Amino acid sequence: MIVLLRAEDLYVDISNVEILRGVSIKANQREVIGLIGRNGAGKTTTFKTLMGFHRPSRGRIYLDDRDITTIPTHLRARMGLSYVPEDARVFPWLTAKENIDLAIYLAKNQDKADEIWERILEVFPEIENFMDRFGYHLSGGEKKMVAIARALATTPKYLLLDEAFEGLAPVVVKRFRDAVRVISQDLGIGVVVAESNVNIATMIAERVYVIERGEIIFEGSSSEVVRNENVMKILRGA
Numbered sequence: 283m284i285v286l287l288r289a290e291d292l293y294v295d296i297s298n299v300e301i302l303r304g305v306s307i308k309a310n311q312r313e314v315i316g317l318i319g320r321n322g323a324g325k326t327t328t329f330k331t332l333m334g335f336h337r338p339s340r341g342r343i344y345l346d347d348r349d350i351t352t353i354p355t356h357l358r359a360r361m362g363l364s365y366v367p368e369d370a371r372v373f374p375w376l377t378a379k380e381n382i383d384l385a386i387y388l389a390k391n392q393d394k395a396d397e398i399w400e401r402i403l404e405v406f407p408e409i410e411n412f413m414d415r416f417g418y419h420l421s422g423g424e425k426k427m428v429a430i431a432r433a434l435a436t437t438p439k440y441l442l443l444d445e446a447f448e449g450l451a452p453v454v455v456k457r458f459r460d461a462v463r464v465i466s467q468d469l470g471i472g473v474v475v476a477e478s479n480v481n482i483a484t485m486i487a488e489r490v491y492v493i494e495r496g497e498i499i500f501e502g503s504s505s506e507v508v509r510n511e512n513v514m515k516i517l518r519g520a
C-alpha cells in the first residue's frame with residue numbers, strides 16, 4: 283500500500299470567489315512538509331479542504347491511495363487526518379492532563395489511552411512537569427504542546443499544523459522542530475505545517491510548497507526556497 287496524503291489540482295470557491303486555484307501537494311508518512319504563504323494566500327483553506335470543511339469544485343484528495351474527496355470530515359479524522367487550527371484553544375479550566383484525556387475520550391481511544399500517553403510523553407516529556415496545571419496557567423509554548431498532544435490523541439497518520447509556531451521564541455521553535463522530528467521519524471506520522479514565517483517553516487520542514495493567491499508557485503527543499511530570490515520577494519510582499 284502506498285501511504286500518502288495527496289491533493290491534486292484543487293479548486294475551491296468561497297462565496298463565488300476562487301480561493302484555491304489548482305493546488306497540488308503531497309506528503310509521505312515520516313515526512314515534514316511546509317506550506318508557506320503570506321496572510322490570505324490560502325493555507326488555512328487548503329487545510330480545511332483536506333479535512334472536508336470545504337468541498338472543492340475541481341480536483342481530488344487521496345489518503346493512502348483512497349479517494350476521500352467527498353468523504354465527510356469525521357470519517358477523514360477516523361482515517362487518520364488530524365488538524366490543529368491556528369487558534370487551537372486549550373481549555374483554561376481543565377488541567378493539561380484533562381485536556382489530553384478529553385481528546386482521547388472524544389476520539390473513542392480510551393482502550394489505547396496508555397499507549398497514546400506513552401507516545402505523547404515520548405514527543406513532549408515536558409508535559410509530565412505541568413500535567414496537573416490548568417490550561418489558564420500554561421505558557422504559550424506549553425499550550426502548543428498540549429494542542430499538538432491532543433491531536434496525537436486521535437492516533438493520526440497525518441498531522442496538519444496551522445501556524446502552530448507563530449510568536450514563539452526561536453529557541454522554543456527549535457524545541458518544536460525536534461518534537462516534530464520525533465512525530466515524523468519515530469511515530470511515522472506525516473506532518474504538514476502551514477506558516478507565513480519562512481524562517482520558522484524552513485527550520486521545521488524538509489520540503490516546502492509556497493502558496494500565493496491560491497496557487498502553488500514553488501516546490502522544493504527548505505534550502506532551495508530561501509535561495510530563490512523571486513519567491514522570497516513575493517513572500518516579503520515586495
Ligand SMILES: Nc1ncnc2c1ncn2[C@@H]1O[C@H](COP(=O)(O)OP(=O)(O)O)[C@@H](O)[C@H]1O
Binds near residue numbers: 319320323327328
Ligand atoms: N469563509 C470565508 N469567506 C470569505 N472569504 C474567505 C473565507 N475563508 C477564507 N477566505 C478568503 O480566502 C483567502 C485565503 O484565506 P486563508 O486560507 O485563511 O489564508 P491563509 O491561511 O493563508 O492566511 C483570503 O483572501 C480570505 O479572505
Ligand SMILES: [Mg+2]
Binds near residue numbers: 325327445
Ligand atoms: Mg491561515
